[in-house]
Amino acid sequence: MSRMGQLAGPSMQKCSSTARQSEAGRRAQRCRECTVRQNALFVGLSPSELDEIAPAVPDLVVPAGETLYDAETHADALFIVRRGVVKLVNYLPDGSYRIVRLARRTDVLALETLLGEPCDHTAEALTEVEVCRVPISVVRTVMERQAWLSTRMIHHWHLAVQKAHGWLTHYATGGARQRMARLLADLHDECASAESPRPAVELPSRDDVGAILGITKETASRLISDFRRSGLVNKVDARRVEVDRMRLEEIAGSDG
Amino acid sequence: MSRMGQLAGPSMQKCSSTARQSEAGRRAQRCRECTVRQNALFVGLSPSELDEIAPAVPDLVVPAGETLYDAETHADALFIVRRGVVKLVNYLPDGSYRIVRLARRTDVLALETLLGEPCDHTAEALTEVEVCRVPISVVRTVMERQAWLSTRMIHHWHLAVQKAHGWLTHYATGGARQRMARLLADLHDECASAESPRPAVELPSRDDVGAILGITKETASRLISDFRRSGLVNKVDARRVEVDRMRLEEIAGSDG
DNA sequence: CGCCACATTGATTTGGGTCAAGCGACGTGG
């Protein structure tokens, strides 16, 4: 299978340009209203400071399947995820791949660019994704003037480490059945916090489920079918399922 | 199996106290001569600044098997590894455990204490280990006066993430044989840089090898025996082996 | 319609887990 999309760029569109207001003005407003801000980088900025940097921070809509950034090409910006799911992928020499993390709303990606180091992974949109692209120059500027940003940044590093370790113990430990149950339960949790109605989990492709759990697409498919027969999950449409959180948890935690 | 040693403390001894010089003086000299310094936190400090903080930074010798810090008890200090190997362990609800990282010379541990967050793992000495215990108060003090320390710290976070992702793709992906080959090759590399003579790799216990690779101790044992029969490794004493780096690499990278 | 990508299901093989026995090194106590 080929490496699919190249570096993001031409294929990304600007977000809903009403063309009436100036681009800068639009961005300023978008930043002021941003619902992600308190969780992400720029919590401490005053409205006027926000307006100052906003013009340099475009938001992009990335269609599913596109590459945000690449392991080789080192980006010159951070990405803050506002909507959708991004997979961080590690391609192995033999062409197979392993997903090392899923990122969603409020997650900050490509942190390593701040150190001038290349990312050790590739970031691809799993669903349609909306991200803010924050040039490192902007980050550096703010960081010089606002000491708290360093702490904020470190917090995101911390999250990255924590999730990486969790990923290992959750999705690379125990039997396949167990791991699958954990994945579904986790996906449920992340979904549930976002949307209030009865949470229907959006599943990645079987290949991707396999790359998350370190199993083949066939086993992934079989397990999900099996879960469906056991009533653990309930298919609502092609890619969405309702899950029985409680019973999944039992399987996830079972010692056998 | 019981959780073994409690939090470090009584069982650790101060390093070689010649009792002639004052403790503070000893530590100051130790810091000035430190061979780890350029790689770790305090690169940028002048000798006099170093002397200032040195008294607050004890170095400890931790015997193999002891616990440096615990997942629950959140430490109030960072640890810089000067000698030996530390395993970072994640204990699972069913009593089994998984090793999520090995730390050695120049690695900085318990970074999360700087954020006031508990560590998500337990750190145990795999061999006898020598560490510097840097109280967070010291780190904070230096950080206020020296801006570069933040960058330095972030660098170590970066290492932590990088190693975590590498761990996943190296030791939790592919067949057991392949993973074992990768582990031995990696251990070889780390060994080789430290000691110049023909590098003999020091292996962890079979249980620990299992906890690293996500396999049972029996499979670990079988694989190593098998490697020995194939001449891939050569037992020199109870726990040390010479390895055939090249042939291991082949196995590690093979698609099958 | 017919193509293509993806999902499902089956048949078969195999890698690795499990259970169990034997073995050498070490420390402790008689």
Added chain:
DNA sequence: CCACGTCGCTTGACCCAAATCAATGTGGCG
């Protein structure tokens, strides 16, 4: 000093979970 128990390693026999190989199904789209 040797007997004994313990602990970690090795090896074998057996079995099951998951990989592999392969066929069929299904939905979307030009």
